[in-house]
Amino acid sequence: MSLRIAEIFGPTIQGEGALIGEPTVFVRAGGCDYRCSWCDSLHAVDSQYRHSWAPMSTEDIWRQICKLSKDQPLTVSLSGGNPAIQDFGPLIQMGQAAGYRFACETQGSIARPWFADLDTLVLSPKPPSSGETVDWDAFDACRAFGAQARQQVMKIVIFDEIDYHWAREVHAHHPDIPLYLQPGNPEVDPATPVDPQALADRLGWLTDLAMTDHWFAPRILPQLHVLIWGNKRGV
Secondary structure (H helix, E strand, O other): OEEEEEEEEEEEEOOOHHHOOOEEEEEEEOOOOOOOOOOOOHHHOOHHHHHHOEEEEHHHHHHHHHHHHOOOOOEEEEEOOOHHHOOOHHHHHHHHHOOOEEEEEEOOOOOOHHHHHOOEEEEOOOOHHHOOOOOHHHHHHHHHHHHHOOEEEEEEEEOOHHHHHHHHHHHHHOOOOOEEEEEOOOOOOOOOOOOHHHHHHHHHHHHHHHHHOOOOOOEEOOOHHHHHHOOOOOO
């Protein structure tokens, strides 16, 4: 069985969510069932880039992870695209047997039994600004499959007040899952320099919204990788 891989890179630090700052090797899968309006990884999403996706066996991926990490166990993050389209179960089992930890971030549109084997399942439902509509039955199925993961968290990217109020409604329906919010970066062109002050202002705006509403449930974090490396593809 081969898997469609857009890129494997690292070690670098995780830039967002529950594992922010953690040394990580990223395995970015090719292919996605969403087309978010502000997607910053179209090279792993849109079929026009299929020619650049490498068909790799589980063993090939594992060898690349070991090479990059110099055989030192760390966290491996399965991202995309949507990694749930493909079967990463054998890779997770192979890596965990060697002491590696596995995280997966997915929008919650496709449920997989291998979610149960993860160390961290990050469910990231896409808000209205994405242009996508969440299938909440599919999301609940993902939650059920990931119930045995070591931890299960939810991350929502916020671009405007509509997204913010949507996130509050989502949390009201899923109050038991730890929630992470981050302001979205509207500039996704890798060639465009990032304005750190603009990003800081957006973080302050989101923080002020939540604190004014006395909504203390979420952890509000920046996109750390954008602040450090800008809009570089693949970080």
